Amino acid sequence: MFCPQCGKENESGARFCGHCGATIGDAAQVSRTTPEPAAEPLRIVSPGAAGGVVSPGLKWGVLALSVLMPAVGLIMGLYYWIKAESPDKVATGKTWFFGALFIGVVYSLLSSAQY
Known part of the structure; x- marks a missing residue:
């Protein structure tokens, strides 16, 4: 049984909608008049597409920090x-x-792994 107010499915024989609280009424009177909203379409992003998911500045910033942080740890540690x-x-x-040293080795192993 579907709610005439919000369109959500409820147990048969329910008098009130379990989602919005609207009165449902008799099962014979209720029919689904409003379709459920369509799902948002999937966006497929190719890795090399222009205007990709990650900005170039963020890519270079993360790369710099990935190299810099273990180097700082090694230098300060020594x-x-x-x-x-x-x-x-x-x-x-x-x-x-x-x-x-451990983080640098693990990072190197993970970045060189073939997927």
Whole structure:
């Protein structure tokens, strides 16, 4: 049984719409008069199309950060590891260095994987 107000389907014998609360009435009187709105059409975007999904500035920005962040971690990690004044800074330097190294290796492996 369909609601005459919103067009949503309800259980047979329902007196009120479960979606909008409108009175449904007898099953014999109710018929679906309004069609459901058509679904929005699918948009197919080819990867090389002009005006693609991602702007060129965003592409270059993400690429720069992807390269820059592990490099900063490696440089700062080595600096703190070698020139640290306290054991805490040495531990922090090692963490930054090996963390950036791990991220760089994982990123390289993932970017070179064939799909």
